[in-house]
Amino acid sequence: EMAARAMKTFDRKNGKDNTVYLYKFNPEMPGYDHPGTFHSSDLWFHFETLAKCWRPFTGKHYDLARQMCNALCFFIRNGDPNGVDITGLPQPLWKPFTLEEPNVMFWGDTPRTYLESSDELKDLLVEIYVSQVEG
Numbered sequence: 001e002m003a004a005r006a007m008k009t010f011d012r013k014n015g016k017d018n019t020v021y022l023y024k025f026n027p028e029m030p031g032y033d034h035p036g037t038f039h040s041s042d043l044w045f046h047f048e049t050l051a052k053c054w055r056p057f058t059g060k061h062y063d064l065a066r067q068m069c070n071a072l073c074f075f076i077r078n079g080d081p082n083g084v085d086i087t088g089l090p091q092p093l094w095k096p097f098t099l100e101e102p103n104v105m106f107w108g109d110t111p112r113t114y115l116e117s118s119d120e121l122k123d124l125l126v127e128i129y130v131s132q133v134e135g
Helices: 002-013 040-047 059-078 122-134
Strands: 023-024 103-107 114-115
Touching: 002 122, 040 059, 059 103
Parallel strands: 023 103
Antiparallel strands: 103 114
16 A cells, blocks of 8 residues: 555656556455465465365355456456456456545455545655655
8 A cells, every 4th residue: 555655646746647556355264274364365366276275265255266367357458457257247346546546446255445544654654755766
């Protein structure tokens, strides 16, 4: 999130407008160890390789993996992660992240986009970072 905020702040100061898409990943992760999500666990979903894992994934996990893989493929093809799923229904809408509308795609048991709030500390850290990059 902070990298997206810094990039959009840097773009604004330099007259650019790169499109940024941001996501957070937190579906229920099955298994006897109850691990929650962990570093790189989203890769099973992005590349639809759940069947290669010992975790007892169910239908909802395979649906999420299909949607995440679709979004990745749509983005690679068009620069936009949105499109129509194989079911004929639209993918969950993934809005771009901007400073005015800091949209985040939440890939969880129910995918959705939400607005990530900012605060004084986030703004200060971004300003410090951007000033150091410019300097």
